[in-house]
Amino acid sequence: EAAVTQSPRSKVAVTGGKVTLSCHQTNNHDYMYWYRQDTGHGLRLIHYSYVADSTEKGDIPDGYKASRPSQENFSLILELASLSQTAVYFCASRTGGPYEQYFGPGTRLTVL
Amino acid sequence: GDSVTQTEGLVTVTEGLPVMLNCTYQTAYSDVAFFWYVQYLNEAPKLLLRSSTDNKRTEHQGFHATLHKSSSSFHLQKSSVQLSDSALYYCALSEGGNYAQGLTFGLGTRVSVFP
Numbered sequence: 114e115a116a117v118t119q120s121p122r123s124k125v126a127v128t129g130g131k132v133t134l135s136c137h138q139t140n141n142h143d144y145m146y147w148y149r150q151d152t153g154h155g156l157r158l159i160h161y162s163y164v165a166d167s168t169e170k171g172d173i174p175d176g177y178k179a180s181r182p183s184q185e186n187f188s189l190i191l192e193l194a195s196l197s198q199t200a201v202y203f204c205a206s207r208t209g210g211p212y213e214q215y216f217g218p219g220t221r222l223t224v225l
Numbered sequence: 226g227d228s229v230t231q232t233e234g235l236v237t238v239t240e241g242l243p244v245m246l247n248c249t250y251q252t253a254y255s256d257v258a259f260f261w262y263v264q265y266l267n268e269a270p271k272l273l274l275r276s277s278t279d280n281k282r283t284e285h286q287g288f289h290a291t292l293h294k295s296s297s298s299f300h301l302q303k304s305s306v307q308l309s310d311s312a313l314y315y316c317a318l319s320e321g322g323n324y325a326q327g328l329t330f331g332l333g334t335r336v337s338v339f340p
Binding site for chain 2: 144146153154155156158161163169171203205207209210211212213214216217218219
């Protein structure tokens, strides 16, 4: 089975601080994604990547940066965390073609 | 762009009764795949069903869905729900030829099953 792991699993950050969320996949998938989940908004795409050393903006990229240093790793960076970024963040990976995405377990981020 | 609409935010159903979750979509592409994901409390979304064939019924874990391109729908059904089916359900589509952007998700439907 495809495997996507995330770290940390939960984090409390202070407003204005820097937060880095990490994602690692062992699926040999080319495509990786970062979503945030909020009640009433479903899963919203923040950034995605289809190759190492390249990232693309998703639907809600403001306030977030992404980094894909290798095929296996994809990070989400909040340079100046804000209260509105309190959410659950999911990483996912996918192979090419009409196939499903595999999600990591999620990171619960609380910004105080 | 593509869009997926799930009209019910919350569905409450009694154990043993049937349930249907609505999913309609808009896409300009004919080469599209469709998915239902289920997310249990404090877990990640995971795949429940997948289909890309028009008018073909797909089944898994007692749930079934049929893609109807004529009505742009991919409704999820179960004939007899269990307490363990309480979860958040997402409908999603994948646009052919643009796999890099991933899936387009609906807002989700929460199902609460009562004894």
